[in-house]
């Protein structure tokens with residue numbers, strides 16, 4: 001095995017944050033970047049978010065594109081590790097991209113607001129992680145505020161996210177009584193003090209929970225701590241690396257992102273425990289990151305909104321081998337050679353002129369629409385990576401052209417936007433409508449804007465009585481025919497000619513599933 005490659009792979013950690021809006025993702029990201037020395041970047045995360053809060057106007061967001069490309073991948077170095085933090089957009093620009101980014105990471109960091117417990121968006125994002133049993137580390141945030149009992153938060157995670165919790169730190173009080181955390185595997189106390197301005201913070205260290213000095217510092221609360229530690233020792237789940245790596249157990253940390261408390265402890269454990277780049281499946285075999293031959297897969301496309309430059313950036317995760325700028329690779333879907341000259345290599349701010357990248361790293365390739373989501377590039381072997389799916393949309397609109405003469409443009413525009421992964425396109429079998437599907441509502445604003453400016457299509461986007469979609473398969477041709485006859489008016493073909501059932505409501509979907517047990521209803525579809 002190539003020693004240099006092995007060293008580079010082993011020190012990489014590529015992850016995404018899973019959280020519900022307002023749990024503290026942005027705040028925590030800033031603190032993490034601070035540890036990586038990318039302070040400039042930390043500022044830009046905040047200003048990007050501030051600008052976004054100020055307006056939900058798409059045009060304004062367009063102006064932020066420059067920032068949003070660079071903050072899609074935040075790369076930093078910490079303790080000798082090369083960390084790629086992939087942004088999982090939330091809030092208004094929550095879209096299918098948010099889901100798809102999670103298929104390109106090796107692990108996830110779950111952020112939970114201690115006052116709220118598990119929230120809806122967290123549930124959805126965890127479903128995506130479960131597709132690949134992605135290991136998840138948990139940070140329970142905002143301990144400086146009153147919240148739920150820590151045992152209750154863990155029970156909530158276990159019950160609703162179906163993952164066992166193994167606390168590695170334990171909070172002492174919360175809100176105005178928050179005194180700090182006890183590190184369960186190092187047996188150390190970290191005393192809390194609120195800091196402002198995001199300075200690094202390390203608590204005082206005590207080695208024994210029975211240390212009499214703790215009685216003085218913690219007062220009455222020391223009894224509760226000792227009791228809880230005993231309880232955890234008896235009834236808690238001991239941390240098990242293997243189970244974490246299989247996605248069955250999540251190590252849990254408590255802290256306060258805004259006070260930068262508990263963040264470094266979590267980060268120190270994260271780099272040690274989280275897996276380095278993992279092998280990835282293709283249609284023919286698993287590809288190990290340690291293989292010398294280069295391979296990569298595209299998981300996200302970002303369009304440049306300037307209509308004069310219809311260029312796009314394809315985000316490629318390197319899966320094996322070493323990338324060097326200007327290298328020639330094969331673009332397998334189109335069967336052509338491709339020289340990756342015009343690539344953005346995402347790196348920490350202070351290192352410019354980087355010409356190489358390794359498995360786990362993300363590169364951005366400029367192109368004019370030749371690259372699609374799911375495309376595989378290698379230097380020799382024809383491969384096709386799998387596991388970068390389309391996700392069942394949750395919002396739907398019917399497109400009504402204002403000018404019927406523009407039908408061709410509409411078709412072309414929608415097909416291209418669907419290829420890019422910006423929206424999903426369904427053509428009902430029973431009529432000639434165009435139905436758009438999206439995971440987040442803002443996706444429609446983007447589509448309207450782009451169809452108008454890039455394809456000169458002026459259209460109306462009407463609500464339609466579809467609440468969810470499922471892709472349909474069956475081994476049994478007869479069952480498929482019967483199903484198709486029965487539900488003809490609710491069936492559609494998507495942009496890749498796959499059959500989908502557009503359910504008018506959840507009850508109808510349930511009854512369809514009951515009525516046709518031989519039909520498989522999928523919430524995801526592999527991109528071919």
Ligand code: GDP
Nearest residue numbers: 021022023024025026027142145256257258259
């Ligand atoms: P995001 O929507 O998940 O990115 O969340 P933000 O990082 O923007 O945080 C949402 C709100 O919670 C902001 O007002 C933050 O200042 C606040 N916040 C974040 N972390 C903490 C914390 O540890 N304690 C308290 N009290 N507030 C926090």
